[in-house]
Amino acid sequence: MIKKLQKAFSERFNKEPMIIGAPGRVNLIGEHTDYNNGFVLPGAVDKRIYVAIAPNNTDKVNVFANQFNESYSFSINVSEPHQGWMNYLLGVSYHIQQKGKKIGGVDVIIDGDIPVGAGMSSSAALCSGFGFALNELFQLGLSRMELALIGQKTEHTFVGLKCGIMDQFASLHGKAGHVMKLDCRSLEYEYIPFNFPGHKIVLVNSMVSHSLASSEYNVRRQQCEEGIAILQKHYPNVTSLRDIEPAQLLQHKEELPPIVFDRCSYVVYEKERLLKGCEALTNNDLATFGKMMFATHEGLSKKYSVSCTELDFLAEFAQQIPGVVGARMMGGGFGGCTINIVQAEAVEPFTQKIQAAFNGLFKQTPEVYVTQIEDGVKIIS
Structure with missing residues (x-):
């Protein structure tokens, strides 16, 4: 190049x-x-x-x-x-x-x-x-x-x-x-x-373009801001969802429109997962970190509603493949890739299995990118 x-x-x-x-x-x-x-x-x-x-x-x-x-x-x-x-x-x-x-x-x-x-x-x-x-x-x-x-x-x-x-x-x-x-x-x-030299970061492309991502991105932003505006009545010092603890959010669940509660709840718990994940990596504990990734996908799909059928399929199917430590959709959503942490020797069988399964269902072969941190x-x- x-x-x-x-x-x-x-x-x-x-x-x-x-x-x-x-x-x-x-x-x-x-x-x-x-x-x-x-x-x-x-x-x-x-x-x-x-x-x-x-x-x-x-x-x-x-x-x-x-x-x-x-x-x-x-x-x-x-x-x-x-x-x-x-x-x-x-x-x-x-x-x-x-x-x-x-x-x-x-x-x-x-x-x-x-x-x-x-x-x-x-x-x-x-x-x-x-x-x-x-x-x-x-x-x-x-x-x-x-x-x-x-x-x-x-x-x-x-x-x-x-x-x-x-x-x-x-x-x-x-x-x-x-x-x-x-x-x-x-x-x-x-x-x-x-x-983790024994592992690779593998992205699997859902082959769905992010056509919704930018408009929906701004909608999610507004929903989070709406949640903050309501919570600030009780916690005047709070300036963003970052300051809200899960217990505080649950305490005022009834005041938030259900969709706003879901959006806020995803963000509040994602902070907990990230901090726990960093602790796991510092302790060289990739297994715990992988579990956090699976939980994040669940939250993005069910609470934040930024996934799509193809991304859900890829993340869920990956969990069943030997050698996969963690998997989730990555990025704004509505398309793009899943990110998977896969044992190096399992990358090839992982790629074959996930491409075949995806192709069987969606009549398209997803692109797979094997990367490492640089x-x-x-x-x-």
């Missing part, structure tokens, strides 16, 4: 690029908790977006996206969104300059091996990689956390998705052999060991 990218760059722009690798991410547990100011537990993976870049001494950014075979140019004095994938680059350029940083024109080729639509956050990796590249090239002195926040702002303002900070954070802060327990309120984080964004060459 790297040699191919260098060759394509010198053919197109007649110069040598710097190449940045920005990983996708998986989130082991802690789903839909980020916008409720809770905790998440992501790790960067060995699938990346590559940004090949060099200055061009103009005020233009010239981009070629290899995966889409599309080129696009824009002025660095950008101020508003356009159409499609280039909004990620427009937004990052804009928000870096809003911080009073000076950038120049660049030539860019983008490529990568993060499967699009698999829920590994290729869009966050693109923002992180491009922001990191500009930061290196023009020596802007932005920290990794500042770059993550610029990526998040880009999603909010140029793309129109009110996402949390997790995806950008994970892509920039990843560390091999570790997942990151991120407090989405304070942005404090700690590395939790996830060093470092965050870095200069590759």
Whole structure:
């Protein structure tokens, strides 16, 4: 991939690029908790977006996206969104300059091996990689956390998705052999060991696109906010579901509309599962961690209602396959992948069984991606 990218760059722009690798991410547990100011537990993976870049001494950014075979140019004095994938680059350029940083024109080729639509956050990796590249090239002195926040702002303002900070954070802060327990309120984080060489992280794609995810995402957000507004009457100091204990929620169950109670109950218990899961990993106890994953899927499917028939089938079927430690749907929901922790020697039989069973029922063979936890964004060459 790297040699191919260098060759394509010198053919197109007649110069040598710097190449940045920005990983996708998986989130082991802690789903839909980020916008409720809770905790998440992501790790960067060995699938990346590559940004090949060099200055061009103009005020233009010239981009070629290899995966889409599309080129696009824009002025660095950008101020508003356009159409499609280039909004990620427009937004990052804009928000870096809003911080009073000076950038120049660049030539860019983008490529990568993060499967699009698999829920590994290729869009966050693109923002992180491009922001990191500009930061290196023009020596802007932005920290990794500042770059993550610029990526998040880009999603909010140029793309129109009110996402949390997790995806950008994970892509920039990843560390091999570790997942990151991120407090989405304070942005404090700690590395939790996830060093199980005898196991792989396996994603199984439900082959359902996330068409509902962004609209329903905003609905879930509102439902959680509605729950908080009611609970605040009793607990004025509470600012988000992160502050609510299970007992407090149960005490006021009657005051909450049933659907709002279910949504809140999922979030409140997911925090408990995540903290318990981190403790298990610290003690090298993968079995307990896997049980938390199964419970999370149940909650996402029944209480938070963001699963779908295909995801439920994949998560439930995985539980019956030998060598599977944990499984659940991952990401916003309504499609995308399940994340499974599988013994390395069981990966092949797991893949065969789950593909055959899924194909038998849904007449489609799901894509399977075998990944491991790797470092965050870095200069590759």
